Amino acid sequence: MYRLYVNGISNEHHYSELAREFFSDGDYEVVPIYIKNAGGLALGANSFIFNSEDTLDRDGIKKEMFFRLSSITGITPDWGTLTGVKPLKPAMNLYLAGSDLEEVDNSLSEIYLVSDAKRALINEILKYQTENVPAADDNNWAIYTGIPFCPSICSYCSFGSELAREKSIARYLPELNREISECGSLFRRSDKRIESVYFGGGTPTSLKASELKALFERIEASFDISLSDLEATVEAGRPDTIDEQKLNAIRTAGVNRISINPQSMKDETLHRIGRLHSSRDIAHAFELAASYRFEVINSDVIAGLPGEDANDVADTVRELIELGANNITVHTLSVKRGSKLKSEDPEYYLRGVREVENMLELTAQILHEAGFIPYYVYRQKHQMGSFENTGWCRPGLHSMYNVRIMEEMQTIIGLGAGAIGKRFYKDDNRLERIPNINDYRMYVDRIEDIIARKRRYFD
The missing domain is CATH 3.80.30.20 (tm_1862 like domain)
Incomplete structure (x- = not known):
């Protein structure tokens, strides 16, 4: 069991997702800690501390984890520190904020440690979408x-x-x-x-x-x-x-x-x-x-x-x-x-x-x-x-x-059963999931509740 102590965080989710790129489920544990100077902690075997001086932001902590875990396991994930289901999103956000394609590519490499092959894929998709897909309209x-x-x-x-x-x-x-x-x-x-x-x-x-x-x-x-x-x-x-x-x-x-x-x-x-x-x-x-x-x-x-x-x-x-x-x-x-x-x-x-x-x-x-x-x-x-x-x-x-x-x-x-609706609130740039029940029997039995819950999303 590897124990990965991360200093100065309240939620281990993002760091657990990154650790999963290197270890099997059950072979690691991410532990949040709050210590001003954690570098002097005595650690047991297979235990490591990250952000020991509590000076790094999320991306910095993930980069530190990436390099350390890669050296331990010999694994170098192609997607770098990107762990979400939508790897295009950081690149698109940078582009929409004014970065050109070269600047986006540099950010993917330097901030997120994405491999050459996956950066080329992202850049090709980004280029296609910006040239062929109209901007989203809230209406x-x-x-x-x-x-x-x-x-x-x-x-x-x-x-x-x-x-x-x-x-x-x-x-x-x-x-x-x-x-x-x-x-x-x-x-x-x-x-x-x-x-x-x-x-x-x-x-x-x-x-x-x-x-x-x-x-x-x-x-x-x-x-x-x-x-x-x-x-x-x-x-x-x-x-x-x-x-x-x-x-x-x-x-x-x-x-x-x-x-x-x-x-x-x-x-x-x-x-x-x-x-x-x-x-x-x-x-x-x-x-x-x-x-x-x-x-x-x-x-x-x-x-x-x-x-x-x-x-x-x-x-x-x-x-x-x-x-x-x-x-x-x-x-x-x-x-x-x-x-x-x-x-x-x-x-x-x-x-x-x-x-x-x-x-x-x-x-x-x-x-x-x-x-x-x-x-x-x-x-x-x-x-x-x-x-x-x-x-x-x-x-x-x-x-x-x-x-x-x-x-x-x-x-x-x-x-329908298993459908996941999403309500986008443009003013807050916020997306709220509206999941339906997966099991069709439960869907049938609870249809009144399902319909009632959805009414507020049309307001």
Whole structure:
């Protein structure tokens, strides 16, 4: 057990997050202390003190920790002292405050110790967004609607999804419709506009075509919008849930973006992680989608899945580009607590770091060569190698919804089980989370409370 004493702090959160980049859970403890001159403390084995003279700010303390822990463990995290899920945000804040791209790059290096490779990624994303994404407008809101059902549960996932059963869906949809109607009524009294609508999950295409059609109509009527006039996305997700009737319902409603998320095109991997479809099913889903002429087809790929190497991930990306994906998100595997993989192999995410690094480098090369550009990035806890998830697109085909989530300067109306709404208060530059209950049964049982709690956010 390593004990890391940090002088002059009241909350150890930021420093615990940094320590997690170097140690396994349970192998370290961050201890706040308050001592004027802590340098003379007698410490036991594997105990270290930081900010001993109480003269450093947060960034200074984190730099001191970074160098010391790196020398102890031999680990040098590419993201330096940045530990949050939004590594672009410090760079964007510097840019908006008047720094040019070179000054931003210097700050990322000198203040946050970010590696050359990750600084290049940040700079490319920053350049794309400043040239192609309009500034956030407080009057433009977004809608997220969650469908918490999947045909099977992947081995790495712990999200509160349920197996898609007709009885469960039939119990859920009426209460979801109540929340949609109530929030829509409240929204119509405001002077705000809807910029984007996102149907996620879970797997929204776990619903029948008729249920999807009714859901789209409910959203449009309740919020007085037309999906065809907005950036509207449906996470079709699993190819085994996609058929012509559902695609027709989605496209007829005016939705212009869908996701087909294979994670891998290797059949052995799909079976290993609990998918019920094959790579051929993925190709067939793309063939069906092509006939409906969606503007954007996004696909997710995961680097670090059990049994795969860099060539496997590279082959998946090449196949998806050939099939017609024009927006691809490359995720680094995050092994969630409560997932099957975490319970069977708790330390899995700590192994294979160099191979995952090779995967990310190789996929970036392939996507660049195919004309894709990185346009957003975020991180998650327990990712292999503490790497990142990067969204790539062909020029102009970025997801506004994804960019706005990372900016944290837009109100999002979260509807349904597992949805996380966010209320942005521009005058205070403050974002307040409005999470719904994950479990659909509890959501159904407590829908009155959920709706009542949301009313105040429309004031």
